[in-house]
Amino acid sequence: MTRIAPAWIVVGATSLGGCGDVQSALAPAGDEASRVALLTWILFAGAAVILLIVGVALVLAMMGSKRSRRFLASRRAIKLGGIAFPVVTLTILLGYGVWLMRETIATDRPAALRIEVTGEQWWWRIAYAGDQGQPIAEANELRIPVGREVDVVLRSSDVIHSFWIPSLGGKLDMIPGRTNVLRIKAERPGIYRGQCAEYCGGAHALMALELVAMSDAEFENWLKAAKRPAPGGTHDGPGAALFHSGGCGACHAIRGTKAAGVIGPDLSRIGTRRFLAAATIPNTPENLTRLITHGQTVKPGNAMPEFRIFSEQELRSLATYLTSLK
Ligand code: HEC
Ligand SMILES: [Cu+2]
Structure with missing residues (x-):
């Protein structure tokens, strides 16, 4: 009987551990994330087919009949399989990818709700707009209403960070001196985890955030409480x-x-x-x-x-x- 090396158990367990759906591009909860997931599966299936073809060609090249080996060694096979096939496939895929993601970065039609998120080493500064447009400061936890488009206005105050909540969309960099806008929409209530996706120094791996998608009414209540001039609490203790x-x-x-x-x-x-x-x-x-x-x-x-x-x-x-x- 063969024994499974402990190392493989560790590798298997840790990679399966990544399969939860709080932070997974394969568990989409929004339009954009669904498009990313679809593209992922298409690329995965395409890559699997190509791997199969290459595997068969390899076996034929090693143990096939004389005729098939001669064909595989010919200039024609190299032109077809090595040049024409990749150029055609990659061009189609690029065009399809650009078409599929066309709505990802929509800035000409601003959403009614805008939330500013600024990357800091190593946390997230968040600001909602008050009734007079004044910023209402929050941090590290984003709250949005379900089913409504939200523009997340991304900036950085130090180095490059990247905003990524895999269940809601692709990642977008937060670059010093630049403003990037990411449109997100959560299709169902829930808590979605995100992570800074661009190495930004020492504690980068511990720069995560949570997004809580709530019903419209719950969100309005939450925002109303956030807008109060002073929070509840025992300020005289x-x-x-x-x-x-x-x-x-x-x-x-x-x-x-x-x-x-x-x-x-x-x-x-x-x-x-x-x-x-x-x-x-x-x-x-x-x-x-x-x-x-x-x-x-x-x-x-x-x-x-x-x-x-x-x-x-x-x-x-x-x-x-x-x-x-x-
Ligand atoms: C020199 C500036 C500085 C001082 C002084 C300071 N903090 Fe902080 N604090 C920070 C920074 C920066 C963070 C964010 C750390 C991170 O997550 O990377 C933080 C994070 C926190 C958090 C977590 C906030 C969150 O959103 O998760 C709490 C709570 C906190 N500090 C409490 C305190 C208390 C209580 C004191 C006084 C005893 C204090 N801090 C003094 C800079 C400071
Ligand atoms: Cu980072």
Whole structure:
């Protein structure tokens, strides 16, 4: 009996582990992603057929009859199989691909909802438009209504990043000094995971994000809450005092308080988010504490210094305050 090498089990398990549908181009939940998935399957099937033909030609070249071997070695076979076939196939595929993806980058017909997403090392700055067009800051979690077209306005404030939510569409680069617009539409409610798709330095692999697609009514409620001048929360407790005296406000903003820093993610509604540090760890009071004291272990290289100045009790108050911000 042959034994399966442990290495193969690891390879098999990790590649199958990628088959979940929270972050998969093969589990489309929007028009554009469906077109990408269709193109993927066509290319996969085409490549399989070509591989089969090449395999048969290889076997014939090695063990075939004299006649078939002579044909395969002829100039005619090389011109046909080596030049004509690839040129024709690739030209057809290119034309089909361009035609299929024609609507991907539509900027001449702006969508009613525009959300600005700016790449930062290593998190996502997000801004919705307020009633007077003023930016409503959020971070690391995108919320959109189902069935409505949304323009995601992509920029970068440092290096090149790339915005990619495989279930909703292709990826689009975020380039310093440039504005790229990606049109997305979620066909069904759900939570879709995305990932920075362009290497952007140390913590690139931990620069993920979540997109929550909600019903129209739920989204409108969420946006209304986001637009309030100050978030709900216990702003007069010990946690709030520690937040301000600890210097957190130098980098973070909480609307309606004196904390107005813009270096790190806006924390006005951190209590509503599912994850911390760009979808790196679930948002729980324990993880909030861990991020404050051991952030460089949680997300090595990230731009927030570790704070070991608080007692256990103080950390609990801080976490309680942050969790209350909704
Ligand atoms: C020098 C600037 C700086 C200071 C000071 C700072 N932070 Fe941060 N903080 C950051 C940056 C940058 C990030 C984003 C890290 C990442 O994900 O790459 C962050 C992330 C966070 C997050 C996660 C936000 C999210 O959207 O996931 C929390 C919570 C947080 N900080 C709390 C605090 C608290 C509490 C303090 C004070 C004890 C503090 N920070 C002080 C820069 C700072
Ligand atoms: Cu990146």
